[in-house]
Amino acid sequence: MVSIDEVARAAGVSSATVSRALSGRGHVSPATRQKVLQVADELGYVVSSAASSLASGRTRNIGVMLPDLHRWFFSTVLTGISEELSRRGYDLTLYNVTDDAQVRQEIFSSFLRRRRVDGLIVVAMELDADEIDQLTGLGIPVLTLGGSNPRLPGRAIDDHGVAHLAVEHLLRLGHRRIGRIGAEASFNRDFHVPARRENGFRDALAEAGLSADRQLCVTADFTVEGGHRAAKSVLGRSTSAPTAVVAFSDEMAIGALLAARDLGLEVPGDVSVIGIDGHDLGPLFGLTTVDQHPLGQGGRAAREILELIEGTEALPTDDADADLPYDLVVRSSTSAPRIESVSAPH
Amino acid sequence: MVSIDEVARAAGVSSATVSRALSGRGHVSPATRQKVLQVADELGYVVSSAASSLASGRTRNIGVMLPDLHRWFFSTVLTGISEELSRRGYDLTLYNVTDDAQVRQEIFSSFLRRRRVDGLIVVAMELDADEIDQLTGLGIPVLTLGGSNPRLPGRAIDDHGVAHLAVEHLLRLGHRRIGRIGAEASFNRDFHVPARRENGFRDALAEAGLSADRQLCVTADFTVEGGHRAAKSVLGRSTSAPTAVVAFSDEMAIGALLAARDLGLEVPGDVSVIGIDGHDLGPLFGLTTVDQHPLGQGGRAAREILELIEGTEALPTDDADADLPYDLVVRSSTSAPRIESVSAPH
DNA sequence: CTTCATACTGGAAGCGCTTGCAGTGAGATG
DNA sequence: CATCTCACTGCAAGCGCTTCCAGTATGAAG
Structure with missing residues (x-):
């Protein structure tokens, strides 16, 4: 492995x-910089992260940090973060918090404290007071995504608004009996999201x-299977089944779609x-669906944490409290209810 | 942040x-170790990764390193790796290789060369000669998973055997017209897998x-959507449609299931x-399906790379060439073909 | 021509650990 | 009792960078 001294010698x-020259900090004449860059490239010199970090x-x-790689939302956010970080020359260390309390404890008390990272993005996790203390005690910027916490800066969609918009859409179509597949509070995940x-x-x-x-109104665990099970119980009712269902995640909605088929129900008929x-x-x-653009959320979070770290100017605070965007995307799983359901004659 | 000197002073x-005492290397009397551990815990001391790495x-x-977080197989393998590593006190740095050739190039020529990792697990990627040179030049153990390469040690399932087993199952049920949803060669992914x-x-x-x-025989991209599209073209044939289809991934198989329903075909009827x-x-x-236990593959790869790194004994080479296990799991999507298809009278 | 500011460069002091080496003392051996 | 061995411990030299500081040179200003 070639060291900085070898490059120095070769470049004179x-x-x-x-x-x-390599870091861009401090003054170097254009000619010297050029020469150094060239020599470093020829020699294949890459700075040692350990030495650089220590100094x-x-x-x-x-x-x-995220609670479950398997949920589509998280792997998508992670992809968004990863793409942006690698574009900016940053590495990504993954803290996949499992349901095992001891593992979780270990992550907060040991892993994070090795000073391996310049900043931390916490995705959709519910943190207790101790954990928040530990994060703030890290002395590095911490950004939450999708699980707002008053003590930590972060971005989230307006979860109230998102659900409101979904219901609004159904109401506008004329639905009056609307079911809901929500979510149970979970040890690891942010339980404010389903609540809001x-x-x-x-x-x-x-x-x-x-x-x-x-x-x-039933609850599930955000997964396709969970949504399927929950939908079966709601849609399978012999009397007063709903004419529409809103699911708090697309995976559960897909489960509901499959459940409807299994029950011989037409969607959206x-x-x-x-x-x-x-x-x-x-x-x-x-x-x-109500699209919350998770890929974009990831990229944005990455950009913002880097701004927090490298930012020469102060954070654009005016922008800081802005909610993340979301949009209603109408496809073929929703329509007006069959005529007999629209208004019950009295 | 408390340093090792403060711990030393406090522990005398x-x-x-x-x-x-903390690393377990070298001799320390039980009493001293006890004392140091206690003091370190009280002070909340955690070793600085940079200083420790440098020294x-x-x-x-x-x-x-993996090519696409979105495919179920990869996120599952990653979960398996992550769980095992955190259990062993190791961090995980993710190199999510995108289809962008420049990003990929950058990962090999810069990111990996920062000496940030003790070992590398490469999941299901096709590597060219240059890239393999760069990996071996890293001077750290590299393990491939699911994309065997003669120049790099690694594990894979017997892809030939897996597909053979799937077809065997269909043949045993009496199928004779068997379709196939394979995969296109992709820039990033291992194209030997579909070939085998x-x-x-x-x-x-x-x-x-x-x-x-x-x-x-059609090809797709390993995704549900791709499988859906491919299956539609095969199953939608007006004449001589297959009585069975084998898909080279479960995601494509699920797509095929959905396509069959869309076409009004009963599965497995x-x-x-x-x-x-x-x-x-x-x-x-x-x-x-033929289950290849991706979670277990991840855990096993993690254990093996750590063995390669820390291993006091030599690698158990007898075991090293063993293929990864896989099992046929029969559910309700396969059965004997309808009687008229079994044997065409002549 | 002198004075100053400024761009550029090198020397050298760390950053916070790990580990080779040497020293100490205690138990084992003859 | 002398000698040896060995567990234990501390000293100090780095690991490979970054950056403060000081020194030089150059051009501008007076």
């Missing part, structure tokens, strides 16, 4: 100058003079289904 | 002894005195479908 300068305190590495969506769901109904029918996320498979299933 | 020993040459960090499965497919047919019908992988959603779809 000091190692200090090589360091400055400078910078690691050029970002940590990403729940409120959006209820408020939208309330504004239309309706109230949520407890029997049409017998029942409309709307999800939240913007899943890749949405087009294939014709799924109407 | 030298920093050398603290280092030895020792070890990083306690493993790199994982193709051979397994053909050989199994040949052993039954059959040959592959070109018109029933009108057409049997079998996949390869062991996808989480297999049970939900009743998908018959």
